[in-house]
Amino acid sequence: MEVGARGIESVARNAGCTRLRAIVIAGLTPTEIVKHVLRAEPDIMSPFAMTLSQAYERRLLENGGTSLLTAYRDKGHLGPTEVKVSSVADHAPGGTVLARQRRELETQRLLDMKHSGNPLAPNLILNPRLPLALVGVTHAIELDYMVASDDAPSYRVGVIKSYADRGGKTDKAHIRSACREASVGTLALRQHLESRNDDPDRAGDRIDMVLRAPGSFVPRLFASMRAESEMASLVRALSAAPADLDEVERLVPAGANFASRDVIDQIPNNYRSNCKEHCALWEHCRAQALAAGQPIILGDAAAEQLAAAGSITRALDLLDGRGRPPENHAEAVLAAELRAAALLLDRIANG
Ligand code: SF4
Structure with missing residues (x-):
């Protein structure tokens, strides 16, 4: 199981939790720890919410991203001739190591096309996959999509969420975490530019988000949203990681690893009432807090x-x-x- 953009984003939801940060930086997920170390059943997202979210994402990205493209064109964010779409998932479907590598290479190829000024570079890249290095560990990030008009210097990362858009009443915490999830992609895009000796600032600090109209699958597009503060909170939370790793090394016996429940328990946590919303370890941490x-x-x-x-x-x-x-x-x-x-x-x- 890959940590993914959502897993990395969750670190910023509880910036005071060394335990979560250490697990994520090690390339693991709280769900895996619950299953394989605590030998318990992880409390996953409600099946209804999961089905809705997957169905909505599929709807927007299927048929070469037609619905998504229409949403952009309807709002004037892409012009009538800006219709080039590339689906990385269709290029190399499946979960094998080879397929994943091919998706990564294809994403990098498409980004390089854009950054070298190739007019054939796509306006929408569906399901791009990029590596993201954090404290010396490389994580693979699969994003919903990236978007760019022909004259843009680079792409903006887009995130699709099945939350209903209720105007000012949409849960702000959900919006912030969606923005941070997209920002994880922006960080990966910055690293890609750096790896090509290009200017990382080409990636900008804006992201796009698609919610849905209440009671329907009609997309509501929020394009070019400022995500500076979400990006800053993400970078802040992640920048504590090297110090965490030193602390973890001091706390646990030499040679110990995350396969032991005692090791997990020795790493300081910071249980909060919203842990349930994003971390599979919440029941374990709550029991510790209760004790x-x-x-x-x-x-x-x-x-x-x-x-x-x-x-x-x-x-x-x-x-x-x-x-x-x-x-x-x-x-x-x-x-x-x-x-x-x-x-x-x-x-x-x-x-
Ligand atoms: S549930 Fe535990 S490990 Fe997860 S964020 Fe909360 S305190 Fe940290």
């Missing part, structure tokens, strides 16, 4: 309010006045707040 009495189990707001206590047990001690007295000003303030809240609750409950 340690971490306030995050009670939700983000509680975690923030009980931060001074550090654990639920300590917070209860401060409330009851049991155990050690408050050790610092923050604990004393929290103890007073907890008692005031308990009194108020008591008054409301008992009239």
Whole structure:
């Protein structure tokens, strides 16, 4: 199983989690760890959501990307003569090593055509595949598509999501993560340009996103979206990786590897209530947080309010006045707040 753009993007969703970063940088996925190391069933995306997402992506990319091309032409982002489409997936279908290599080479060939000013370079590249090197490890990234008008200096990366576009009510976190997923492709495109001694800035900092109209498979195109901050958050999260690897080396015994549950458990994590949305290890990490009495189990707001206590047990001690007295000003303030809240609750409950 390849980490892919989505896996690399997920690192930025919990930038404080060394465990996830170390797993991804090692070229593994949380799902594989759950299956092969924890010997549990990974909690995958709901079958309905997965079917919808795959069907929508297929619909846009099938028949030589006709629907996608139409969406671009309808909105005037590609002109009437800009209809050149290349499907990398059709060029070398399948999951064999050879097919994957051929897809990578074909993508690089098409990019080189564009960057050398060849007028036959495609306007749409469907399912391009590129290598992305992170901390010395090369990952293969398969993207939904890349797009460029004839006069553009390079391609923009496009991402297709089956989320319904609800205008201002579309979940912002979903939009941000889709932008970051496309930005992973932009990073790979930058590396490709660098490998050819070309200017990486040709890749730009804009991405395209296609959602769907509510209740239908009609595409809603958002072209040329600024993704500077998503790109920055991605680069920030990934740049912590070398320090992580040093830390992991210090924490785990020499010669240990990710095949051991103890090794996984020794790598610091940062359980958050949204882990469930993007990381298959969430049940394991939640169980660890519960065992340690971490306030995050009670939700983000509680975690923030009980931060001074550090654990639920300590917070209860401060409330009851049991155990050690408050050790610092923050604990004393929290103890007073907890008692005031308990009194108020008591008054409301008992009239
Ligand atoms: S579930 Fe665990 S490993 Fe995954 S991001 Fe959350 S804390 Fe990190």
